[in-house]
Amino acid sequence: MKTFARLSALAFAAVLASAAAKPAPWYQWRSKADGQLACSQTPLGPGWERAAGPYRDSRCEKLIVAK
Template identity: 45%
Template sequence: MTAGRIGLAGSAQSLAGARNSRHGANGPGEPAGIIARSHPPDTVMLFALPLLFALAVPPVEAAPAPWYVWASPSSEHRVCAQTSPGAAWRKVAGPYRNAACRAAPYPTR
């Protein structure tokens, strides 16, 4: 009977040790593996860095790509396109503001 008590006492102690090892870093109220933040994130840094970046970057102005008249070397075909239709095509007029290649050309700088 004495051996039985020792066995029961030993198993009760091992059960308590197993329970204690499952507690998280923040104590018995938290599950294992979860560590609570000691303080909230710094709100000044959350807003200051994006604001600083937005003010540091200069404004960007984008313009549409110009249109050109391209001529085929093998025939008398002409097309209006922003990029070359092929390797052999050559630029004969432009730059223009629209796909019809009839609008006033862009001013040259």
Template identity: 40%
Template sequence: MSIRRLPIALLLLVSTAASSAPAPWYWWTSKVDGSRVCRQTGLGEGWTQEPVAFKDARCRLRLAPR
């Protein structure tokens, strides 16, 4: 990469990082006993994700639909 293109590459990298949002939180329900956990990522095959997304780790503040 030439030195002239370096500032452009850095600007693109910074603007991409600044526009990213945190991952949403979801209720995950156990297929075994029905217990629920609020997480951003899945817990494995024994869990199903509920469709409503949340902003917070307690799954209280819903995200606005896009």
């Protein structure tokens, strides 16, 4: 019974920790080939460079303001 209680406590702590995690920021990326813009949380490859950001939304409209 103690093992179950200990596992339950660890599972509960893991849920709380993941609930406090923030989502990854979004960035605007510019194509080196034609200048086209795209919004992504991760780099799009060697043909792209970061143009602006970080943003809070997937449309790259709401900038994250540093405090």
